[in-house]
Amino acid sequence: MTQKLVVIGAGMASGRMLEELVDLAPDAYDLTLFGAEPHGNYNRIMLSPVLAGETPWQEIITHDADWYHTNNVTCRFGEDVVKIDRKQKQVISAGGVTDYDKLVIATGSASFFIPVAGKDLPGVVGFRDYGDVEKMLAAAQKPEGRAVIIGGGLLGLEAAAGLHEQGMDVTVLHLMGHLMERQLDPAAGYLLQKELESRGIKVVCRAHTRAILGKDHVEAVVLEDDTIIAADLVVMAAGIRPETRIATDAGLHVERGIVVDDAMATSDPDIMAVGECVEHNETVYGLVAPLYDMAKVLARTLVNQAASFVPPMVSTKLKVTGVELFSVGDFCEGDDREEIVFRDPSRGVYKRLILENDRIIGVVMYGDTADSSWFFAKLKSADDISEIRDTLIYGPAFQGGEAHDPLAFIAAMSGDTEICGCNGVCKGIIVSAINAGAHDLAAIKATTKASASCGSCAGALEQVLAVTLGDDYAASTPQPVCGCTRLTHEEIRQEIKSKALKSIPAVMQECGWTTSCGCATCRPALNYYMIAEWPLEYVDDSQSRFVNERNHANIQKDGTYSVLPRMWGGMTTPDELRAIADAADKYNVPAVKVTGGQRIDLLGIQREDLPSVWADLNAAGLVSGHAYSKGLRTVKTCVGTDFCRFGTQDSTGLGIKLEKILWGSWTPHKVKLAVSGCPRNCSEATCKDVGIICVDGGYEVSVAGAAGMELLETQPLAKVTTEQEVIDLTVAFIQLYREHARYLDRPYKWVAKVGMGWVRERVVDDLQERAELCERFEISQSVYRKDPWAEQAKPEYEQSKWAPLADLILEAAE
Amino acid sequence: MSNLIDIAALTDIPKRGARVVKTGHGCVAIFRTIGDRVFAIDDACPHKNGSLSEGIVHGNAVTCPLHNWVIDLESGQTQGGEEGSVSTYEITVKDGRILLDTTSLQK
Ligand code: SRM
Ligand SMILES: Cc1cc2nc3c(=O)[nH]c(=O)nc-3n(C[C@H](O)[C@H](O)[C@H](O)COP(=O)(O)OP(=O)(O)OC[C@H]3O[C@@H](n4cnc5c(N)ncnc54)[C@H](O)[C@@H]3O)c2cc1C
Ligand code: SF4
Numbered sequence: 065m066t067q068k069l070v071v072i073g074a075g076m077a078s079g080r081m082l083e084e085l086v087d088l089a090p091d092a093y094d095l096t097l098f099g100a101e102p103h104g105n106y107n108r109i110m111l112s113p114v115l116a117g118e119t120p121w122q123e124i125i126t127h128d129a130d131w132y133h134t135n136n137v138t139c140r141f142g143e144d145v146v147k148i149d150r151k152q153k154q155v156i157s158a159g160g161v162t163d164y165d166k167l168v169i170a171t172g173s174a175s176f177f178i179p180v181a182g183k184d185l186p187g188v189v190g191f192r193d194y195g196d197v198e199k200m201l202a203a204a205q206k207p208e209g210r211a212v213i214i215g216g217g218l219l220g221l222e223a224a225a226g227l228h229e230q231g232m233d234v235t236v237l238h239l240m241g242h243l244m245e246r247q248l249d250p251a252a253g254y255l256l257q258k259e260l261e262s263r264g265i266k267v268v269c270r271a272h273t274r275a276i277l278g279k280d281h282v283e284a285v286v287l288e289d290d291t292i293i294a295a296d297l298v299v300m301a302a303g304i305r306p307e308t309r310i311a312t313d314a315g316l317h318v319e320r321g322i323v324v325d326d327a328m329a330t331s332d333p334d335i336m337a338v339g340e341c342v343e344h345n346e347t348v349y350g351l352v353a354p355l356y357d358m359a360k361v362l363a364r365t366l367v368n369q370a371a372s373f374v375p376p377m378v379s380t381k382l383k384v385t386g387v388e389l390f391s392v393g394d395f396c397e398g399d400d401r402e403e404i405v406f407r408d409p410s411r412g413v414y415k416r417l418i419l420e421n422d423r424i425i426g427v428v429m430y431g432d433t434a435d436s437s438w439f440f441a442k443l444k445s446a447d448d449i450s451e452i453r454d455t456l457i458y459g460p461a462f463q464g465g466e467a468h469d470p471l472a473f474i475a476a477m478s479g480d481t482e483i484c485g486c487n488g489v490c491k492g493i494i495v496s497a498i499n500a501g502a503h504d505l506a507a508i509k510a511t512t513k514a515s516a517s518c519g520s521c522a523g524a525l526e527q528v529l530a531v532t533l534g535d536d537y538a539a540s541t542p543q544p545v546c547g548c549t550r551l552t553h554e555e556i557r558q559e560i561k562s563k564a565l566k567s568i569p570a571v572m573q574e575c576g577w578t579t580s581c582g583c584a585t586c587r588p589a590l591n592y593y594m595i596a597e598w599p600l601e602y603v604d605d606s607q608s609r610f611v612n613e614r615n616h617a618n619i620q621k622d623g624t625y626s627v628l629p630r631m632w633g634g635m636t637t638p639d640e641l642r643a644i645a646d647a648a649d650k651y652n653v654p655a656v657k658v659t660g661g662q663r664i665d666l667l668g669i670q671r672e673d674l675p676s677v678w679a680d681l682n683a684a685g686l687v688s689g690h691a692y693s694k695g696l697r698t699v700k701t702c703v704g705t706d707f708c709r710f711g712t713q714d715s716t717g718l719g720i721k722l723e724k725i726l727w728g729s730w731t732p733h734k735v736k737l738a739v740s741g742c743p744r745n746c747s748e749a750t751c752k753d754v755g756i757i758c759v760d761g762g763y764e765v766s767v768a769g770a771a772g773m774e775l776l777e778t779q780p781l782a783k784v785t786t787e788q789e790v791i792d793l794t795v796a797f798i799q800l801y802r803e804h805a806r807y808l809d810r811p812y813k814w815v816a817k818v819g820m821g822w823v824r825e826r827v828v829d830d831l832q833e834r835a836e837l838c839e840r841f842e843i844s845q846s847v848y849r850k851d852p853w854a855e856q857a858k859p860e861y862e863q864s865k866w867a868p869l870a871d872l873i874l875e876a877a878e
Numbered sequence: 879m880s881n882l883i884d885i886a887a888l889t890d891i892p893k894r895g896a897r898v899v900k901t902g903h904g905c906v907a908i909f910r911t912i913g914d915r916v917f918a919i920d921d922a923c924p925h926k927n928g929s930l931s932e933g934i935v936h937g938n939a940v941t942c943p944l945h946n947w948v949i950d951l952e953s954g955q956t957q958g959g960e961e962g963s964v965s966t967y968e969i970t971v972k973d974g975r976i977l978l979d980t981t982s983l984q985k
């Protein structure tokens with residue numbers, strides 16, 4: 065009698081397995097196929113184009129009634145198997161009991177619903193089967209319907225693109241810092257986000273969903289930061305979980321998936337499993353290529369041929385029309401690894417090859433994936449690429465053989481070859497400009513516009529200069545920020561503004577960074593530029609902060625810290641002093657010192673004590689003095705009219721007002737102020753970044769002094785009559801400095817570059833500009849005028865930041 | 879012989895960041911790079927003992943917070959002409975958990 069083979073799950077893996085099986089041995093088994101869905105096997109992958117309306121549902125059905133009939137498959141569609149009885153060798157379903165000799169479990173995966181309130185409301189769907197697609201298409205019927213997709217991976221983005229095509233207003237919420245982080249590095253993730261946004265799809269990264277709201281149907285999604293996003297449809301695309309329930313109930317060995325050996329047998333020799341529901345060698349799979357290989361192996365196992373499953377290398381492509389994206393292999397960095405990065409910002413192309421021992425081990429491509437199969441083939445065959453390394457990234461078309469001298473290459477280029485893609489400038493035009501006297505990059509840029517946009521052709525321009533001028537050529541490039549880029553600080557700030565670059569990876573991509581995540585020089589600078597340009601949108605990147613700014617205290621040479629609370633305008637009270645003294649006692653502070661900035665420093669505090677020291681000081685009303693920041697430090701004052709017989713104005717009061725307005729702001733370098741009550745200048749205002757001298761009938765505001773490594777007297781900015789004018793001038797000056805200075809230039813250095821005249825025009829003469837500068841400063845301060853200590857002392861920081869990751873001393877003791 | 883101890887989840891360390899594990903031989907800094915590689919080295923700079931876990935992490939290197947020496951995380955060697963190195967320890971990530979080989983700690 066023919067053996068009975070029962071298959072549970074009519075999905076992609078079982079479909080392929082059945083095809084292989086009937087090819088190998090058409091009559092080996094009496095076949096029964098159970099499927100929970102109301103229809104037979106279909107090409108699940110193509111649900112995305114079905115959702116987008118690009119492919120009709122009928123076209124993705126892989127096995128029709130005819131096929132099952134011809135191959136003698138008894139179909140039990142729309143019928144869940146609820147139990148496997150291994151003793152009796154039976155499966156149990158709504159239709160009763162079915163005997164088996166051999167059983168195949170191919171139950172695939174189920175959408176993972178993140179455990180938040182409201183996840184079970186009508187209108188919340190997964191994206192797994194045609195039923196889900198039908199629900200989404202129904203929701204898209206509603207005019208101006210809004211969809212929120214939770215999850216910015218492959219599935220989520222295909223759902224987003226599809227629903228957008230269906231006319232819905234779509235927002236993607238993604239937990240991580242960039243889209244598809246499992247397949248893409250940040251640069252490619254950024255390009256993808258930009259592309260989706262340009263189509264009108266909203267993308268929110270680092271979005272933590274708190275709950276889904278609604279009474280009897282979903283109405284909105286609320287995030288941890290209280291943002292509420294209205295929604296008529298919520299698609300859960302936050303991951304999948306292998307569907308293993310019946311296997312677990314049957315007592316099979318199940319870990320993350322149903323554990324199988326190389327031949328696809330489970331812990332019960334009569335039960336096999338295949339597809340996403342299995343775990344092989346501690347790995348579960350989520351793409352079809354390996355599942356097809358499993359299906360092949362299983363078919364052979366079922367007809368007693370030896371076969372074993374070898375996991376293939378799997379590549380990823382995103383099926384969103386118009387988005388070209390490819391990734392395969394390992395794209396982490398490593399010391400023994402090298403990378404070749406190619407960026408063409410104007411075309412939105414990014415390619416990165418990761419090499420180890422002269423072999424390609426990973427490929428990420430965005431924008432132009434024409435050569436992906438060639439790279440993938442090289443990766444799979446582990447070809448030694450050292451011979452063609454120089455031209456490798458350009459793909460197969462460039463593999464002529466001999467390595468070339470880049471200058472010879474440039475020299476041989478015809479006059480009409482385009483050098484600057486952004487501005488369409490050809491080599492011939494550049495050569496004419498050089499011959500007419502443009503002998504450096506700046507002059508070429510000014511006369512031809514070449515490199516005036518993204519700047520990534522600057523290197524090629526340099527080579528044209530060298531070739532054209534021959535011996536007269538002397539490298540004359542302005543200093544770039546660091547070794548990671550060719551651009552200067554000023555050029556980068558310009559790019560950030562003109563292209564609305566809102567994240568560090570975005571800048572690195574658009575400005576052609578040559579390293580994947582920058583260095584200790586450029587990252588803090590970029591982080592500042594982001595804060596200054598996008599105060600409301602940008603999320604501070606604490607990993608791009610120097611230690612002091614990350615830990616909100618000054619590190620000392622022995623690894624302890626100093627803690628320096630604010631004393632507004634140098635004023636204090638007995639209560640504050642007591643709190644400082646108490647903290648000094650309680651935390652065994654080795655040194656208490658009055659600083660040169662009119663306040664008291666607690667030196668030598670242990671790192672792990674910082675949060676409690678701050679909490680104690682906070683309780684007494686003291687806040688961070690930012691003695692560690694590139695930001696506002698102190699406003700020194702003298703006693704002024706309140707007590708001094710020479711005082712002309714309330715210098716102490718004005719100093720306190722200024723400090724309360726300015727504190728917490730981040731600036732290119734530190735900023736110090738002082739207000740003196742008369743020209744005797746007891747607060748040393750004339751060597752500060754901004755100094756105010758009170759005089760009879762008014763105030764003299766001067767700026768750009770220095771008393772550190774250089775000594776410079778301030779230069780007069782303006783003389784005014786009211787406190788409000790002093791405040792406005794000061795704020796406008798500092799905002800202008802924030803918007804234009806390069807990172808780590810004190811105001812005196814910056815003013816020397818732009819000129820006092822230029823500053824006065826904007827801050828003093830142009831009242832409208834002054835008002836706008838003040839307004840922009842205030843917008844930024846709405847975010848940053850807060851005490852970082854209070855924030856950092858919160859209990860949630862304790863475990864994630866201040867506590868050690870683990871304590872093995874204790875472990876050893878136990 | 880190795881003796882792997884589960885010390886934390888990979889996500890307990892921020893990308894391009896580090897945290898320390900206290901051991902009988904002083905603190906060991908555990909780094910996580912942007913590409914999710916994990917390294918363990920002594921938390922003391924060969925220059926003047928700067929706490930390397932407080933440095934800025936870039937690529938597979940860290941810049942010391944005190945005087946900007948750059949240390950390669952994989953080899954423990956200083957880069958850029960400075961002389962010196964720090965001890966490195968065996969560490970791996972499995973299923974999102976960080977496992978530290980404590981036998982290498984005792985060397
Ligand atoms: C605590 C204090 C010395 C004191 O005991 O009085 C101090 C301490 C430090 N100063 Fe200062 N400066 C202190 C007032 C000054 C002053 C005087 C003033 O503010 O009136 C100056 C000259 C004015 C000026 O800023 O131009 C001053 C000019 C510097 C400089 C040189 C800046 C320059 O542009 O040339 C540096 C180096 C730097 O910032 O790059 C510096 C850097 C430092 C650092 C932060 C060095 C560092 O990066 O670790 C010191 C931290 C020591 C520690 O371990 O905590 N400190 N420093 C003073 C804190 C004032 C406050 O209450 O915030
Ligand atoms: C929208 C979308 C796009 C995708 N795009 C790609 C892509 O581009 N490239 C790629 O490689 N992969 C892609 N995938 C993944 C791919 O579809 C899966 O890897 C593949 O379908 C898994 O095959 P499977 O047979 O293991 O599971 P499935 O195809 O899910 O089949 C399992 C079947 O078993 C049924 N079932 C479960 N439990 C029971 C039970 N107890 N009784 C009866 N029946 C049961 C389920 O209803 C389901 O029909 C995509 C997936 C989706 C959803
Ligand atoms: S002058 Fe400033 S930087 Fe120099 S040792 Fe004194 S506190 Fe430190």
Ligand code: FES
Binds near residue numbers: 924925928943946947
């Ligand atoms: S202690 Fe590390 S560089 Fe000096």
